[in-house]
Amino acid sequence: MSVLPLDAADDVATAPVAPGRRRRGLPYFLRRPGGIFGAAWLVFMLVASLTAPLWRPYGVAEQDLGDRLSLPSGEHWLGTDPLGRDLLSRIFSAGTEPLLAAAVTVLVAFGIGLPLALIAAERGRRVERVISRVTEVFLALPATILLLAVIGVIGVRTYIIMAILGVMISAAVYRVMLGVAQSVRQRLYIDAARVNGLGSLRVNAVHVLPSMATVVAVQAAQLYGIGLLIVAGLAFLGFGPAEPEPSWGFMIQDASSYVFNAPWLMVPTGLVLALTVVAANELADAIAGKASIARTRGRRNRPLARAVAAAGSPAPPDPGAILEVRDLDVSVDDGPALVTGVSFALAPGRVLGLVGESGCGKTMTARSLMGLLPDGVSVTGGSILWRGRELVGLPEKELSAIRGREIAMISQEPMVALDPMFSVSYQLTQPLRRIRGVGRAEARAIAAQLLQQVGIVDPDRVLRSYPHQLSGGMAQRVAIALALTGQPELLIADEPTTALDVTVQAEILTLLRSLVRDTGLSVVIVSHDLGVVADICDDVAVMYAGQVVESGTAARVLEDPTHPYTMALLGANPHVADGDPVPSRLASIPGTVPAPGDWPTGCRFATRCQFVRDECTTPFPALPAHGGGSVLCIRVHEVHDAGIRWSAEPVGAELAPEAAIEPVPTAGVPR
Numbered sequence: 001m002s003v004l005p006l007d008a009a010d011d012v013a014t015a016p017v018a019p020g021r022r023r024r025g026l027p028y029f030l031r032r033p034g035g036i037f038g039a040a041w042l043v044f045m046l047v048a049s050l051t052a053p054l055w056r057p058y059g060v061a062e063q064d065l066g067d068r069l070s071l072p073s074g075e076h077w078l079g080t081d082p083l084g085r086d087l088l089s090r091i092f093s094a095g096t097e098p099l100l101a102a103a104v105t106v107l108v109a110f111g112i113g114l115p116l117a118l119i120a121a122e123r124g125r126r127v128e129r130v131i132s133r134v135t136e137v138f139l140a141l142p143a144t145i146l147l148l149a150v151i152g153v154i155g156v157r158t159y160i161i162m163a164i165l166g167v168m169i170s171a172a173v174y175r176v177m178l179g180v181a182q183s184v185r186q187r188l189y190i191d192a193a194r195v196n197g198l199g200s201l202r203v204n205a206v207h208v209l210p211s212m213a214t215v216v217a218v219q220a221a222q223l224y225g226i227g228l229l230i231v232a233g234l235a236f237l238g239f240g241p242a243e244p245e246p247s248w249g250f251m252i253q254d255a256s257s258y259v260f261n262a263p264w265l266m267v268p269t270g271l272v273l274a275l276t277v278v279a280a281n282e283l284a285d286a287i288a289g290k291a292s293i294a295r296t297r298g299r300r301n302r303p304l305a306r307a308v309a310a311a312g313s314p315a316p317p318d319p320g321a322i323l324e325v326r327d328l329d330v331s332v333d334d335g336p337a338l339v340t341g342v343s344f345a346l347a348p349g350r351v352l353g354l355v356g357e358s359g360c361g362k363t364m365t366a367r368s369l370m371g372l373l374p375d376g377v378s379v380t381g382g383s384i385l386w387r388g389r390e391l392v393g394l395p396e397k398e399l400s401a402i403r404g405r406e407i408a409m410i411s412q413e414p415m416v417a418l419d420p421m422f423s424v425s426y427q428l429t430q431p432l433r434r435i436r437g438v439g440r441a442e443a444r445a446i447a448a449q450l451l452q453q454v455g456i457v458d459p460d461r462v463l464r465s466y467p468h469q470l471s472g473g474m475a476q477r478v479a480i481a482l483a484l485t486g487q488p489e490l491l492i493a494d495e496p497t498t499a500l501d502v503t504v505q506a507e508i509l510t511l512l513r514s515l516v517r518d519t520g521l522s523v524v525i526v527s528h529d530l531g532v533v534a535d536i537c538d539d540v541a542v543m544y545a546g547q548v549v550e551s552g553t554a555a556r557v558l559e560d561p562t563h564p565y566t567m568a569l570l571g572a573n574p575h576v577a578d579g580d581p582v583p584s585r586l587a588s589i590p591g592t593v594p595a596p597g598d599w600p601t602g603c604r605f606a607t608r609c610q611f612v613r614d615e616c617t618t619p620f621p622a623l624p625a626h627g628g629g630s631v632l633c634i635r636v637h638e639v640h641d642a643g644i645r646w647s648a649e650p651v652g653a654e655l656a657p658e659a660a661i662e663p664v665p666t667a668g669v670p671r
């Protein structure tokens with residue numbers, strides 16, 4: 001049984017709303033004609049029905065056989081039924097049951113379906129599969145037959161019947177809500193909240209549920225309308241209150257017998273039922289309309305080491321490192337490896353850059369440091385030592401105690417990392433109060449100090465602002481302040497300047513540099529931009545196809561790249577070689593990064609390398625690079641030590657004989 005419309009959910013779903021507007025005056029959907037009508041009619045019906053015994057002009061069973069089937073008059077505003085009973089009194093007296101019973105269905109359906117969806121979205125694939133399979137059983141049940149069977153057993157007890165219907169519909173609610181919850185949980189501000197050490201209950205209550213509120217409201221309003229029709233339908237079939245108690249369904253059924261000689265009889269009850277169902281749907285549409293407007297606004301406002309080990313070669317322990325990653329493997333569950341054998345070490349107060357093209361595994365490496373890999377992706381090997389403590393396999397509770405307090409994270413899209421529903425003040429003071437145990441006033445004072453520390457000159461105004469009121473650069477400063485609330489020792493910055501324009505990028509890099517200098521913070525920065533690495537990093541690990549292919553100090557790697565991939569990246573970057581003459585032609589790297597699962601045996605860069613030889617296609621260990629670090633290239637001595645550089649020109653005959661190098665293959669390297 002699928003009662004809820006499953007489609008529009010994604011559309012409506014989780015768009016950030018413009019909180020400034022939402023909190024001032026009437027909610028937006030109550031300023032739309034449909035929303036006004038829907039809400040007003042439902043409230044009117046509920047109040048009028050509940051209070052009907054106080055104001056109705058006649059009793060529900062009061063007959064006047066001399067005035068049967070009459071049209072509206074001064075005495076009977078809506079006319080009378082076949083027994084001369086007042087229709088107005090009976091319609092409103094009958095309203096309480098469908099209006100409340102439909103609400104029972106909605107409450108039960110969402111009371112079960114919503115928490116299940118939140119749990120399934122949070123706990124990962126296995127739990128989700130189990131819950132989904134169980135709910136599928138409910139979806140397969142023939143609801144009508146089941147309801148009739150229940151009535152056969154317990155009799156006509158409308159509220160209990162509608163509650164049972166709610167249980168069955170909860171499976172459909174679960175399916176819709178699961179998609180929404182999964183999409184909300186992918187938002188960066190959820191990761192940011194987890195990074196700040198928020199427990200799962202609070203993440204759900206404070207961030208996930210509010211973001212789902214719109215879709216919940218839309219679906220609930222639609223389900224309410226359906227519930228009304230079901231209550232009326234049951235009464236129409238005779239499974240409603242016994243005569244002389246009035247019910248909308250029975251009154252319509254009664255009217256259908258007089259449709260030719262007293263057609264008016266159908267109108268009042270039919271109209272009230274139809275208007276009530278339409279009101280619920282109008283309300284749902286108005287709320288959905290609000291979401292799509294908010295979504296549009298949201299879009300408009302959104303600015304938005306020693307390195308590598310070859311297979312099986314462990315990195316040596318580094319007593320001076322605050323963070324040491326050894327032979328890290330990250331894989332898709334039951335799928336391909338995304339990162340293999342990554343090793344690097346980071347000393348206190350230093351900045352390490354993970355650099356490489358898109359899809360090389362930088363983000364997966366960085367997120368594994370926080371235990372924040374996406375659903376279905378896990379660390380499958382290696383070790384992450386944080387101040388000597390193994391993070392791989394650490395229970396979630398212990399990891400969340402480290403996140404935000406010892407290790408913090410900022411991401412490339414600050415606007416998405418901040419929850420659009422809350423003011424900057426709220427988002428900064430909440431973690432401050434929780435982590436530092438300070439009171440409201442002190443938290444606000446510290447928040448203002450943090451904003452000043454990240455270069456915001458008017459902290460009071462920014463504290464009062466909502467994320468959509470900030471520029472991209474300001475939002476990134478706020479995100480950095482948020483990351484600093486727990487006084488972390490390590491900051492993981494995933495492409496922190498990518499979404500910003502060039503001048504703001506420089507400001508943010510300057511800010512990060514000054515934070516490192518002033519606070520002794522260590523930073524792992526993910527970037528595809530060698531300019532960023534040159535600007536801020538002490539050490540660099542160049543990643544390609546899930547491996548670190550070269551590592552060392554930034555000065556050494558940038559001035560004297562050893563791996564052909566690093567040479568190629570530098571040759572393709574016009575900004576890095578400060579002081580060098582601008583090259584007449586930038587180098588290019590043919591082809592693209594092979595996808596996980598399609599990595600060639602041996603050197604993964606072989607298919608794109610100007611210096612490839614047959615032996616590159618067999619596995620080999622990392623070699624020490626001159627000046628510290630390591631390099632994953634078997635031809636390092638033949639190429640680098642011979643002073644050969646990546647050619648900006650297509651490789652021709654003049655290069656190959658000199659260096660005894662074969663031309664670039666046009667097809668892939670054989671495995």
Ligand SMILES: Nc1ncnc2c1ncn2[C@@H]1O[C@H](COP(=O)(O)OP(=O)(O)OP(=O)(O)O)[C@@H](O)[C@H]1O
Pocket residue numbers: 332338356357358359360361362363364365374375376377528595596
């Ligand atoms: N949730 C996921 N499930 C499966 N594969 C994934 C998932 N997320 C990323 N990947 C894959 O893992 C590989 C590494 O991705 P990652 O995001 O770490 O690369 P990156 O170097 O950070 O690139 P970018 O700069 O584009 O983020 C890519 O091939 C990507 O398609």
